[in-house]
Amino acid sequence: MTLAQWMPFIVLVPMITSGLVALLPGRNLPWLMTFLAATASTGLSLWVLFGIDAEPLRYAFGNWPPPIGIEYRVDAANAWVAFIVSGIAMAALLWGRVSVHQEIPERQNIFYALFLLALAGLLGITLTGDAFNVFVFLEISSLSTYALIAFGHDRRGLLAAFRYLIMGTIGATFILIGIGFLYMMTGTLNMADLAERIPAVADTNAVRAGFAFIIVGLGLKLALLPLHLWLPNAYAFAPNVITVFLAGTATKVALYVMLRFIYTVFGGDYSFGAVPLATLLMILAIAGMVVGSWVAMFEPNLKRLLAYSSVAQVGYLVLGVSLVSLIGLTATFVHLFNHALMKAALFMALGTVMYRTGSARIEAFYGVGRQMPWTMTAFALAGLSLIGVPTTAGFISKWYLILAAMEAGLAWLVVLILITSFMAVYYIWRVIEAAWFKPAQTDAQGATKVFREAPLALLIPLWIMVALNFYFGLETSLSLGAAEQAAQALLGAFK
Amino acid sequence: MMDVVLSYFNYWVVILLMMIGFYGVIAHGNMDKKLMALGLFQTSVFILFISAGKVIGGATPVIRDGVSVFSNPLPHVLILTAIVVGVATTAVGLALAVRINEAYGTIEDDLIGDPSHEPEEP
Numbered sequence: 218m219t220l221a222q223w224m225p226f227i228v229l230v231p232m233i234t235s236g237l238v239a240l241l242p243g244r245n246l247p248w249l250m251t252f253l254a255a256t257a258s259t260g261l262s263l264w265v266l267f268g269i270d271a272e273p274l275r276y277a278f279g280n281w282p283p284p285i286g287i288e289y290r291v292d293a294a295n296a297w298v299a300f301i302v303s304g305i306a307m308a309a310l311l312w313g314r315v316s317v318h319q320e321i322p323e324r325q326n327i328f329y330a331l332f333l334l335a336l337a338g339l340l341g342i343t344l345t346g347d348a349f350n351v352f353v354f355l356e357i358s359s360l361s362t363y364a365l366i367a368f369g370h371d372r373r374g375l376l377a378a379f380r381y382l383i384m385g386t387i388g389a390t391f392i393l394i395g396i397g398f399l400y401m402m403t404g405t406l407n408m409a410d411l412a413e414r415i416p417a418v419a420d421t422n423a424v425r426a427g428f429a430f431i432i433v434g435l436g437l438k439l440a441l442l443p444l445h446l447w448l449p450n451a452y453a454f455a456p457n458v459i460t461v462f463l464a465g466t467a468t469k470v471a472l473y474v475m476l477r478f479i480y481t482v483f484g485g486d487y488s489f490g491a492v493p494l495a496t497l498l499m500i501l502a503i504a505g506m507v508v509g510s511w512v513a514m515f516e517p518n519l520k521r522l523l524a525y526s527s528v529a530q531v532g533y534l535v536l537g538v539s540l541v542s543l544i545g546l547t548a549t550f551v552h553l554f555n556h557a558l559m560k561a562a563l564f565m566a567l568g569t570v571m572y573r574t575g576s577a578r579i580e581a582f583y584g585v586g587r588q589m590p591w592t593m594t595a596f597a598l599a600g601l602s603l604i605g606v607p608t609t610a611g612f613i614s615k616w617y618l619i620l621a622a623m624e625a626g627l628a629w630l631v632v633l634i635l636i637t638s639f640m641a642v643y644y645i646w647r648v649i650e651a652a653w654f655k656p657a658q659t660d661a662q663g664a665t666k667v668f669r670e671a672p673l674a675l676l677i678p679l680w681i682m683v684a685l686n687f688y689f690g691l692e693t694s695l696s697l698g699a700a701e702q703a704a705q706a707l708l709g710a711f712k
Numbered sequence: 713m714m715d716v717v718l719s720y721f722n723y724w725v726v727i728l729l730m731m732i733g734f735y736g737v738i739a740h741g742n743m744d745k746k747l748m749a750l751g752l753f754q755t756s757v758f759i760l761f762i763s764a765g766k767v768i769g770g771a772t773p774v775i776r777d778g779v780s781v782f783s784n785p786l787p788h789v790l791i792l793t794a795i796v797v798g799v800a801t802t803a804v805g806l807a808l809a810v811r812i813n814e815a816y817g818t819i820e821d822d823l824i825g826d827p828s829h830e831p832e833e834p
Binding site for chain 1: 734737743746750753754757760761764787790793794797800801804805808809811812815816824
């Protein structure tokens with residue numbers, strides 16, 4: 218079998234395994250199968266990432282040649298995103314086994330089956346070359362995500378899931394309307410075919426409306442301010458392993474689809490020429506960066522704090538897009554990876570503390586730094602990466618974003634990036650201060666609460682993630698190389 | 713004027729249903745009513761797709777003698793998938809509403825308020 222024939226298995230392995238996992242008894246067996254499936258996807262996507270050259274890999278399902286059949290079409294951009302998604306899923310699972318035992322004592326097989334469905338959905342969105350298929354996979358991943366968010370014992374997770382369901386469905390339906398308009402005007406759903414036929418009908422209101430519906434729908438999935446309202450509660454009240462997984466993957470995939478529609482389907486000239494999209498995205502990105510960081514500075518619930526920080530990070534990602542240059546897009550693609558690394562590490566550290574203390578409120582972290590030094594040191598180091606201190610992965614992203622802003626001649630944007638980075642210093646410092654400089658919590662009798670250090674099963678994966686944050690801050694050939702290729706693949710699509 | 717109204721009749725219905733559904737999702741505090749409105753919103757999009765598949769004078773898309781113009785069957789197939797997605801969404805939404813009712817004793821959004829302001833459970 219050739220690489221192009223192996224490539225669909227990135228999606229098929231988690232999808233088929235999820236049915237199997239639902240039938241497995243006990244607690245460790247479902248976890249093991251899930252982990253193996255995620256590892257297989259990661260391995261395959263890494264292979265695809267390295268094996269890819271100038272021509273995209275193509276696979277026609279059922280041997281129906283496109284545009285009649287559904288086609289998977291993988292270039293450097295999808296391969297990179299697929300690797301990030303499956304890699305983060307693998308890391309989240311490695312960390313999550315013990316955490317899930319505590320948070321979801323029963324029906325773990327269903328939980329892991331849903332996890333795999335969500336993963337298969339996200340990977341499917343990434344690899345497919347068919348616009349309607351994007352919608353179907355989007356709904357597969359969204360529906361399983363709603364259920365996963367509500368899976369924990371926290372009843373607020375139910376409300377967060379319901380509100381996410383309402384907003385997510387509106388977003389997905391908007392995308393469906395947009396795809397419908399495009400289909401009416403061109404009579405095709407294949408992305409490459411759409412790209413060929415759209416120029417002939419580009420100057421019609423139907424295509425413009427379709428474009429607007431798709432961008433707004435994806436903006437909702439991407440949590441681009443002001444469409445971010447579902448995100449903080451969904452992240453805050455989901456089981457910790459799901460927060461780690463979603464923070465690194467869900468919004469990234471939505472951004473990738475947006476880029477795919479902007480550059481491949483509509484073409485960059487149309488997207489940024491017919492509509493003032495660059496200006497619009499830049500305004501929303503800056504608003505997201507500032508508002509997200511501002512709210513995070515005062516948020517008492519630390520999971521919500523990091524969730525609002527994610528809203529700010531989505532701002533950075535979109536800012537790279539809005540600069541409409543190769544280096545800006547490279548910054549976006551490298552930040553996709555680096556943000557997944559740092560947020561996964563931070564949420565893992567929070568989840569590790571919560572494993573002992575059971576609460577994400579900042580008061581629950583008082584004195585924890587002295588009682589769980591390994592966990593909180595990991596949090597502090599991952600926090601440095603979020604801030605963008607040199608030698609961390611976060612620095613690389615910010616550096617490229619600043620280079621892109623300088624190239625566009627927008628010095629004030631550099632100042633703004635630095636200001637929001639200082640806001641990140643403040644909200645990370647709040648956690649450090651609570652953990653090391655506040656007296657430890659006392660119980661009702663006035664005795665100091667003592668928390669033991671977390672088990673190694675949580676600490677080892679956490680420290681691996683922290684180490685990766687530093688590794689990819691120093692050795693950037695893989696992340697930057699892949700990001701550059703991804704950006705070139707997208708930009709090349711309309712040249 | 714009448715021509716415009718009548719020849720785009722399906723699309724007027726689509727827009728009307730879409731707006732009723734969208735308004736309902738935003739305006740209603742009751743979660744069941746929100747889901748009903750969401751269903752209406754989605755259904756309007758189904759009609760949009762189906763309407764686009766109709767070819768004037770086209771027969772049902774089955775090859776037989778003496779018929780050369782067919783309606784487009786593809787939108788129907790797409791919408792079959794979208795209907796399944798819609799049913800699944802409603803099912804998950806209703807299941808969540810049942811669980812919310814068990815946990816909070818109500819499914820009125822206004823009575824529950826913002827979950828982030830809720831005190832920590834012990």
